[in-house]
Amino acid sequence: xxxxxxxxxxxxxxxxxxxxxxxxxxxxxxxxxxxEPSFSSFPYTPPRFTSPSLHTSPLSSPAHRFxxxxxxxxxxxxxxxxxxxxxxxxxxxxxxxxxxxxxxxxSDTNVIRIWKLPEFTECGLLKTKKSMVxxxxxxxxxxxxxxxxxxIRVWRRxxxxxxxxxxxxxxxxxxxxxxxxxxGKDKMMKHLGxxxxxxxxxSDDILYSAxxxxxxxxxxxRDFKCIETIQAHSEPINAIVVADDGVLYTASDDATVRVxxxxxxxxxxxxxxxxxxxxxxxxxxxxxxxxxxxxxxxxCTDGYIHFWHKGLFSGQLQYGGALQGHTHAVMCLAGVxxxxxxxxxxxxxxxxxxxxxxxxxxxxVLVGHRGPIRCVAAFLGRLGEEAEDEHCTICSGSLDGVLKxxxxxxxxxxxxxxxxxxxxxxxxxxxx
Numbered sequence: 001x002x003x004x005x006x007x008x009x010x011x012x013x014x015x016x017x018x019x020x021x022x023x024x025x026x027x028x029x030x031x032x033x034x035x036e037p038s039f040s041s042f043p044y045t046p047p048r049f050t051s052p053s054l055h056t057s058p059l060s061s062p063a064h065r066f067x068x069x070x071x072x073x074x075x076x077x078x079x080x081x082x083x084x085x086x087x088x089x090x091x092x093x094x095x096x097x098x099x100x101x102x103x104x105x106x107s108d109t110n111v112i113r114i115w116k117l118p119e120f121t122e123c124g125l126l127k128t129k130k131s132m133v134x135x136x137x138x139x140x141x142x143x144x145x146x147x148x149x150x151x152i153r154v155w156r157r158x159x160x161x162x163x164x165x166x167x168x169x170x171x172x173x174x175x176x177x178x179x180x181x182x183x184g185k186d187k188m189m190k191h192l193g194x195x196x197x198x199x200x201x202x203s204d205d206i207l208y209s210a211x212x213x214x215x216x217x218x219x220x221x222r223d224f225k226c227i228e229t230i231q232a233h234s235e236p237i238n239a240i241v242v243a244d245d246g247v248l249y250t251a252s253d254d255a256t257v258r259v260x261x262x263x264x265x266x267x268x269x270x271x272x273x274x275x276x277x278x279x280x281x282x283x284x285x286x287x288x289x290x291x292x293x294x295x296x297x298x299x300c301t302d303g304y305i306h307f308w309h310k311g312l313f314s315g316q317l318q319y320g321g322a323l324q325g326h327t328h329a330v331m332c333l334a335g336v337x338x339x340x341x342x343x344x345x346x347x348x349x350x351x352x353x354x355x356x357x358x359x360x361x362x363x364x365v366l367v368g369h370r371g372p373i374r375c376v377a378a379f380l381g382r383l384g385e386e387a388e389d390e391h392c393t394i395c396s397g398s399l400d401g402v403l404k405x406x407x408x409x410x411x412x413x414x415x416x417x418x419x420x421x422x423x424x425x426x427x428x429x430x431x432x
Contacts, residue, residue, distance in 0.1 A: 077411055078363040078364055078408065078409065078410045078411070079408075079409050079411075080351070080363075080364045080366060080406060080407060080408040080409065081406070081407060082366075082368055082404055082405070082406055083120070083393075083405040083406060083407050084120050084404065084405040085368070085402055085403070085404045085405075086402065086403045086404075087401060087402050087403075088107075088113065088401070088403070090107035090108060090109045090111060090113070090401065091107050091108030091109060091401055092107060092108050092371075092374065092398075092399040092400075092401060093105055093106070093107050093374060093375065093397030093398060093399070093401060093402070093403055094106055094107055094108065094132065094133060094134050094135075094374055094375065094397070095133050095134060095135050095136045095145075095374075095375050095397070096136070096375040096376065096377045096395055096396075096397050097136040097137055097138040097143070097377065098138070098377040098379060098395065099138035099139070100138070100140075100141075100157075101116065101117050102114055102115065102116060102117065102123075102138075102157075103115040103117065103120075103377065103395055104126075104136055104138060104143060104145075105397055105403055106133025106134070106135075106136055106145060107132075107133060107397075107401075108131060108132055109131050109132075110127055110128050110129065110130060110131040111125050111126070111127055112125065112126035112127075112133055112136070112143075112145060113125060114126070114163075114165075120405055123163060124163055124165065126143070126145070126155060126165055128147065128153055130147045130148065130149045130151070131147070131148060132147060132148030133145050133146070133147060134146050134147065134148060134194060134195055134196065135195055135196060135197050135198045136198065137198040137199065137200050137207075139200045139202055140202070141156055141157045141158075142154060142155065142156055142157070142168070143155040143156075143157065143165065144198055144200065144207060146195035146198055146209060147195075148194060150190045150191045150192075150193070150194060150195060150211070151170055151171060151172065151190055152170070152171040152195070152198070152207075152209060152219075153167065153169075153170055153171075154167070154168040154169045154170075154171065154224070155167055155168060156168050169224045171190075171207075171219055171224045172189065172190050172224075172226065173224065189226075191209065191211035191213050191215065191217065192211070192213040192215075193211045193212035193213035193214075193236070194211060194212050195209050195210065195211050196210050196211060196212060196236070196237060196238050196239065197209070197210040197237070197238065197239045197240045198210075198240075199240045199241055199242045199248070200221075200242070201242045201246060202221075203244075203246075204246055204262070205220060205221045205222055206218060206219070206220065206221065206242075206262075207219040207220075207221050208240055208242060208248060210232070210237040210238070210239065210240040210250060211236075211237060212236040212237070213236075214231065214232065214233050214234065214235065214236060214237060214252075215229050215230060215231055215232060215237070216229075216230040216232045216237065216240060216248070216250060216271075217229050217230075218230065218271070228270060228271065230260065230271050232250045232252070232258060232260075233250065233252035233253075233254050233256070233258065234252075234254050235252050235253035235254035235283075236252065236253050237250055237251065237252050238251050238252060238253065238283070238284060238285045238286065239251040239284070239285065239286045239287040240287065241287045241288060241289050241296075243289055243293040244293055245293065245314050246261070246262050246314075247259060247260065247261055247274075247314055247315050248260040248261075248262070248271060249287055249289075249296060251279075251284035251285070251286065251287045251298055252283070252284060253283040253284075254283070255278065255279050255280070255281050255282055255283055255284065255300075256276050256277060256278055256279060256284070257276075257277040257279060257284055257287065257296070257298050257308075258273060258275075258276050258277070259273070259274045259275045259276075259277065259315045259317065260272065260273055260274065261274050261314065261315050274315040275315065275316075275317065277298075277308060277317060277319070279298055279300055279306050280300070280302075280304065280306065280322075282300035282301050282302040282304065283300060283301045284298045284299070284300050284306075285299055285300065285301060285329060285330060285331055285332075286298070286299040286330060286331060286332050286333045287299075287333065288333040288334055288335045288340070289335065290335050290354075291335070291336070291337065293310060294309065294310050295307050295308065295309055295310065295320070295354070296308045296310070296317060297333055297335065297340055298333075299329075299330025299331070299332070299333050299342055299344075300329070300330060301329040301330075302329070303324065303325070303326035303327055303328060303329065303330060303344065303346075304322045304323070304324055304326075304330070305322060305323040305324075305326075305330055305333070305340070305342055305352075306319070306321075306322045307319075307320045307321060307322070307323070308320055320358070323340075323342075323352055323360055323362070325350050325362055325365075326342065326344040326346055326348070326350065327344075327346045328344050328345035328346035328372075329344060329345045330342050330343070330344050331343055331344060331345055331372060331373060331374055331375075332373060332374060332375050332376050333376070334376045334377055334378040334394075335378065336378045336379055336380055336392065337380055337392075338353055338354040338355075339351060339352070339353055339354075339363075339378060339392045339408075340352040340353075340354065340360070341376050341378045341392075341394055342376075343373030343374070343375065343376045343396060343398075344372070344373055345372040345373070346372075347367075347369050347370065347371060347372060347373065347398070348365050348366060348367055348369075348373070349365070349366035349369075349373055349376060349394065349396055349406070350362060350364070350365055350366070351363045351364040351365075351366065351392065351394070351408050353410065363408060363410060364408050366394070366396070366406050366408075368404060369396065369398040369400055369402060369404065370398070370400040370402070371398045371399040371400030371401075371402075372398060372399045373396055373397075373398050374397055374398060374399055375396070375397045376394060376395065376396045376397075377394070377395045378392060378393070378394050378395075379392075379393055380392060380393070381393060390409070390410045390411075391407060391408065391409050391410075392407070392408045392410070393405065393406070393407055393408075394406040394407075394408065
């Protein structure tokens, strides 16, 4: 296994922000290994001698500004800063879900913490006997959390005498695995490996779960029964997302993204593979869709973020190019409006903007975490404050155990390259 600070060409520093598929002189660097190094043994990212240290001031939030002079007008700019940083005794933060004015964070422990917006104050806990919350999804008033034991716990949010969460079910139900093994119906059994990702299709009453056992299970929400097991990939599955039209996307260590269509008129409502999208020989670790499902993004272990444009027909995709900037594996993605946020094992978060002409500009590099970025969530606005400018608020969780809240302000439309300006804004580190 290659060391993280070894001269691996797949982790080479790249100068350009983006490149197009029509550019013949820029070629993809093939990843030496199809397996991502385990970051669980690294509480902090080891230094990279090929670039300046990112952690010279771990308790500071750089407020560098990015600007270009695309025209004779005043230089447009983007600024950012860290609003808050919280360190709990939960170990590594592994999952984040945001919806309806709340943020849910999962970690190594048996606790899911609930944070209220816009104050970003802790307002509740969800506890179980099992630990390690590896993936979460929130839909309407329900919270779905996948744990290290291969099971999914479901809660319903209520407002009886204040905010409460009532435990609804454990998927699969207790005892169903044993009964299924006896009768030979493996569809009812839990995953044979850890769950890596969840996705929800509310209109079809479906919950999807992906696992390192190379399968995707399809659960019917109304009774929490497994109605199908998809043998999706030849290698472990790292991420899944589902579009509004019901198309399912799966990403795997086999360096592909696969597109699945669900046929409602078949007897078992089976999912059928439509197309396999290659990711230039690098394992795909994370996926996200734009709000209109028009663009699919996939983050890979070589640091690239590939994207595909949706065609006229359901499941039809055309390769659009890749975003480059990260020096280590891209571990998480989030999208809101025309923003794309990526978190990486290089301990940085990059914020990209999709312009009207289809090009992408890198707006900011958020530095402050001291370990690989495991999960991110993004939403528009300034947490309830009125704003004249366009704002994107980002919540990030890292293997360093720190939860951070960032604000990116884009005062005018801009696109271009990094302007290395100086300046820092400091914040307090809250411990609890």
